[in-house]
Structure formats: structure tokens, C-alpha cells
Amino acid sequence: MSTILELAARSQHGVTLTEFARELEAPLSSIQGLVNGLVATGYLDERERRYTLGPAPFLLLRLAGRPTVTSVTHEDLEALHHETGMTAVLAIVVGSDLYYVDYASSDPRYAYLAEGFVPRSLIRTSTGWVLLAGMERRDLWAQINALPPTEADLVDRFLKHLTDIQRDGLVVAPGVSTEADGVSVAVVEDGKTVAAVGIMGSHAEVAERKDELVDVLTRRRRMWETRASATE
Numbered sequence: 001m002s003t004i005l006e007l008a009a010r011s012q013h014g015v016t017l018t019e020f021a022r023e024l025e026a027p028l029s030s031i032q033g034l035v036n037g038l039v040a041t042g043y044l045d046e047r048e049r050r051y052t053l054g055p056a057p058f059l060l061l062r063l064a065g066r067p068t069v070t071s072v073t074h075e076d077l078e079a080l081h082h083e084t085g086m087t088a089v090l091a092i093v094v095g096s097d098l099y100y101v102d103y104a105s106s107d108p109r110y111a112y113l114a115e116g117f118v119p120r121s122l123i124r125t126s127t128g129w130v131l132l133a134g135m136e137r138r139d140l141w142a143q144i145n146a147l148p149p150t151e152a153d154l155v156d157r158f159l160k161h162l163t164d165i166q167r168d169g170l171v172v173a174p175g176v177s178t179e180a181d182g183v184s185v186a187v188v189e190d191g192k193t194v195a196a197v198g199i200m201g202s203h204a205e206v207a208e209r210k211d212e213l214v215d216v217l218t219r220r221r222r223m224w225e226t227r228a229s230a231t232e
Helices: 002-010 017-024 028-040 056-063 074-084 108-115 126-133 137-145 149-168 203-231
Strands: 044-047 050-053 087-094 097-104 170-172 181-189 192-201
Touching (some): 002 017, 002 028, 002 044, 002 050, 017 028, 074 087, 074 097, 074 192, 087 108, 087 126, 097 126, 126 149, 126 170, 170 203, 181 203
Antiparallel strands (some): 087 097, 170 181
């Protein structure tokens, strides 16, 4: 397995099953099963039958205290928190769950979620909507099909906004969580949505300040995109 992950990590454009099998000198059928398992658990991403490193290793890096996303730093989240006075989070998807892997907040609930690596629902968070919208179509349908029937209304709401989210990389106060609401943007590196940054608060505060929060995140995102382009 480590060889497969290393090959995927070293490849700029992804590795095919045939290339994996040739490098490992193993039957294609055996490699297929192993690779499918790595995709399902978030260790590999698949796009057009080519495999690249998925988000799960980045979560392990975060557990080890190392950065998971190169274009957004903890200092960026602190700056968002200072500018808005609200919680700022950095979220990634691993398997079928969302994780806050970094945050800046005075609210202990977000400290618990991020520091405890507590899985969150993709369909019940604004950052989750951004991450779902950034997936390949086949992966998106798989995620939606795996949701319980009780989430059908939220799925319908998400799908109505899907085209706009994919175009703008932005979700504004979707009202999908009973606990809080948010405005979130996609973090894009090497042409892929690798994370989402959200500003979170009460439903009332987010509704009142949503235009301001969109302006703040849009301005910050331009800076992150410039930073990402400089490292590619």
C-alpha cells in the first residue's frame, strides 16, 4: 500500500491501474481491489481513471501537527477571526465525512471539533456544501446516494444551488445546521478543490452580515489563489 501511495504522491498527473500493476509487478485484479479501498477511505482520488493522492494523508499530517493545505495558513484564519470577530475554520473531506483541521475562534465548540478531529456531516455544513460541489460528478453522486433518506430535503436544497456553487466556489448562509450558519469558499490548488474556509456564527449574525462576510472571504481567496499559483 505504501508503494501505491508513494507513486500517487510523486505523479503530477496521476497514475493508472496499469501503471500501478507494472510498478508493483502484481496482477491488475489485485491492484484494482486495493486501489478501490484506498479511494473509498480517502487515501487516493480518482479522476478520469487516473489516481492521485487523496485527503486522508493530509488529515494524518494534521494529527501530527503539520500543515494540510499549502495556500491557507493558520495565520490566515487568525486574520479572518480578527477582522470579523467570528469563527474561521479550514475544512477537508475524508471518505464521507468533513473535518475541521484548523480554526481560529473564541468559541470552545470549534476548538473541540477541530482539536478532537470530530467528523461532521457534509450535507449539514456550508463548508461541506463547498466540498461536495468541488467533487467529480461520480464521487458527488456516490456521496449523495450514501446519505440516509432523512436528509432528502437537504439534498434537494443542495442540488438546487449546485450549479451556482460550482461556478462561484461560494456558499452563503445555507441554513442547514441547527447549531450555526456560515459563509464558505473553496480553496483550490492545482485546479482542484482541496479544502473549504468558512466563517461561522449564529444564524442571526450570519444573515445580518452575509454580504460583508462574502466580501472578506472573496478578498482573502484572491490572496490564497495567488499564493497557490506561486507554488505550482
